[in-house]
Amino acid sequence: MSEGRAKELEDALRGAGVRLTRQRAALLRVIAAAEDHPDAAELHARAVTAGAGVSLATVYRTLTTLQAQGVIEKLEFQGEPARWEAADAPHHDHMIDVDSGEVMEFHSERIEKLQAEIAAELGYEIVHHRLELYVRRR
Amino acid sequence: MSEGRAKELEDALRGAGVRLTRQRAALLRVIAAAEDHPDAAELHARAVTAGAGVSLATVYRTLTTLQAQGVIEKLEFQGEPARWEAADAPHHDHMIDVDSGEVMEFHSERIEKLQAEIAAELGYEIVHHRLELYVRRR
DNA sequence: GCACCAGTTGCAACTGGTTCGCATCTATTG
DNA sequence: CAATAGATGCGAACCAGTTGCAACTGGTGC
Numbered sequence: 276m277s278e279g280r281a282k283e284l285e286d287a288l289r290g291a292g293v294r295l296t297r298q299r300a301a302l303l304r305v306i307a308a309a310e311d312h313p314d315a316a317e318l319h320a321r322a323v324t325a326g327a328g329v330s331l332a333t334v335y336r337t338l339t340t341l342q343a344q345g346v347i348e349k350l351e352f353q354g355e356p357a358r359w360e361a362a363d364a365p366h367h368d369h370m371i372d373v374d375s376g377e378v379m380e381f382h383s384e385r386i387e388k389l390q391a392e393i394a395a396e397l398g399y400e401i402v403h404h405r406l407e408l409y410v411r412r413r
Numbered sequence: 414m415s416e417g418r419a420k421e422l423e424d425a426l427r428g429a430g431v432r433l434t435r436q437r438a439a440l441l442r443v444i445a446a447a448e449d450h451p452d453a454a455e456l457h458a459r460a461v462t463a464g465a466g467v468s469l470a471t472v473y474r475t476l477t478t479l480q481a482q483g484v485i486e487k488l489e490f491q492g493e494p495a496r497w498e499a500a501d502a503p504h505h506d507h508m509i510d511v512d513s514g515e516v517m518e519f520h521s522e523r524i525e526k527l528q529a530e531i532a533a534e535l536g537y538e539i540v541h542h543r544l545e546l547y548v549r550r551r
Numbered sequence: 552g553c554a555c556c557a558g559t560t561g562c563a564a565c566t567g568g569t570t571c572g573c574a575t576c577t578a579t580t581g
Numbered sequence: 582c583a584a585t586a587g588a589t590g591c592g593a594a595c596c597a598g599t600t601g602c603a604a605c606t607g608g609t610g611c
Contacts, residue, residue, distance in 0.1 A: 294578055296588060315569080330590050335569060337588095351491065353543075356568060370532065373540050381535075386527050390546055393519055394508065399548035402511050405491075406544045408528055410537035432558060432607055453598080468561050473598060475559095494597060 280363065281307040284346055291344055301327030302337050303346075312350060312358040312378045352378075352407065368406040381408075418501065419445040422484055429482055439465030440475050441484075450488060450496040450516045490516075490545065506544040519546075 281304045288303075289295055305321045313321070319334045338359055341347045350358045352371060358378070367380040386406065394401045419442045426441075427433050443459045451459070457472045476497055479485045488496040490509060496516070505518040524544065532539045 294587065296578070298589075328590095332570080332591080333589055339570095351489075353489065370535070370537065372537070379535070381531055383527055383531055386524055389521055389524050389527070390544075393521055394546055394548050397508070397517070397519075398551060399508065399510070399546075400551050401546055402549050403547040404545060405547075406528075407542060408532055408537075408539055409541040409543075410532050411540050413536060413538050427608095434559060434607070436560075466561095470562075470599080471560060477599095 280361075288341075288344060288346070293340065293344060298322075298327065298329045298333050299337050299340075301325065301329060302334065302341075306341075306347060306359065306361055309361070312360050314356040314358050316356065318359065350378075353409070368408075370408040370410055373409050373411055418499075426479075426482060426484070431478065431482060436460075436465065436467045436471050437475055437478075439463060439467060440472065440479075444479075444485060444497065444499055447499070450498050452494040452496050454494065456497065488516075491547070506546075508546040508548055511547050511549055 281300075284303050284307065285295055285300060288299070293299075301322045302318065305318055305325065309318075309321075315331070315334050315338060318338070319329065319331050322329045322334070338347065338349070342349055342359075346362055347359050348362045350360060350369065352358065352369075364380070365382070367382040368386075370379045370381055371377070372379070390404055391401055419438075422441045422445065423433055423438060426437070431437075439460045440456065443456055443463065447456075447459075453469070453472050453476060456476070457467065457469050460467045460472070476485065476487075480487055480497075484500055485497050486500045488498060488507065490496065490507075502518070503520070505520040506524075508517045508519055509515070510517070528542055529539055
């Protein structure tokens with residue numbers, strides 16, 4: 276599944292006029308295969324382990340490029356390095372277990388609607404939002 | 414009003430066994446007087462302008478101390494340096510105008526409740542949360 | 552008032568995550 | 582297969598924030 280996904284992404288990028296280099300292809304594969312939310316250093320480590328010669332600088336540049344293409348999303352949690360996730364899943368927010376560091380995803384249509392209402396009341400429209408719940412198991 | 418508020422804070426801190434130095438008093442005054450959400454460099458600039466000799470390192474250390482005392486709150490928006498606000502107002506979230514950079518405050522009891530429900534359903538309780546709406550005027 | 556000392560400060564050096572300049576390389580187009 | 586716009590690797594730079602250390606100072610006890 277992730278193999279196919281990586282291929283899809285390659286085609287999408289080429290279509291958008293983004294040059295498909297060996298390094299970018301490797302990163303796309305790593306990202307498509309990731310089930311978690313890795314940071315740049317972790318993605319770099321995985322790409323290198325997978326046999327791809329990539330520099331950390333290129334990882335950063337590629338992540339920025341892929342984000343601009345809407346292929347991945349940047350997550351900035353409290354005081355930790357930025358993490359990344361594939362943008363193929365429908366919109367969702369994040370819940371972080373403060374004890375284990377585990378990141379979970381959730382979605383609430385009702386919260387989304389309330390947010391839009393609040394913004395609208397004040398004469399604004401939402402461009403983007405961020406909702407993070409820092410939680411602890413009971 | 415902000416003068417009185419700064420005095421209140423001084424007493425509260427002294428009561429908590431936090432030594433009240435010239436630098437801390439100056440920062441308390443600057444923070445109590447601030448109507449916006451300044452970052453460390455800005456607070457430092459204001460304190461210096463107000464005639465207080467304070468180093469930036471001390472500003473950082475003081476902000477950490479005041480936060481630990483629950484006197485101020487740290488706001489970390491997207492990729493900008495952390496901002497700070499007095500913690501005297503009741504809990505609220507933030508709405509950021511992406512064009513002007515202006516930060517507004519809002520509160521929705523219904524959203525808070527929904528958040529708690531979502532966490533509870535998954536067996537968690539909320540320790541802390543962050544909700545930011547990045548908006549644009551219509 | 553005054554001495555004492557744990558806690559605080561200023562400075563400059565350091566950190567960690569991320570970006571950038573530049574010479575070299577390469578995916579794509581014709 | 583040549584041409585070239587764009588991508589890469591390297592190390593240096595950057596930025597917000599932190600820290601080690603020697604000099605200072607609030608607050609207490611006398």
